Amino acid sequence: MYVCLCNPFTDKDVANVLRDASVRKTTAHVYKACAGGQKPCCGSCLCVIKDMVAHHQNQPDMLAAE
Ligand code: FES
Numbered sequence: 671m672y673v674c675l676c677n678p679f680t681d682k683d684v685a686n687v688l689r690d691a692s693v694r695k696t697t698a699h700v701y702k703a704c705a706g707g708q709k710p711c712c713g714s715c716l717c718v719i720k721d722m723v724a725h726h727q728n729q730p731d732m733l734a735a736e
Contacts, residue, residue, distance in 0.1 A: 676711035
């Protein structure tokens with residue numbers, strides 16, 4: 671499922687970035703990693719990314735098992 675349409679990337683892209691130990695687990699850093707360094711345009715996807723980051727921080731083992 672596409673998370674961001676302005677700089678297109680999917681929920682799988684976000685999950686892959688969340689597994690990457692070299693990326694800080696903040697909404698801004700995860701977005702930048704998923705969008706190839708681009709900044710958000712409309713920002714409507716940031717709530718979804720923020721929720722995925724929070725979920726990852728609370729249950730990191732679940733994403734690692736996917
Ligand atoms: S949908 Fe992600 S910045 Fe617009």
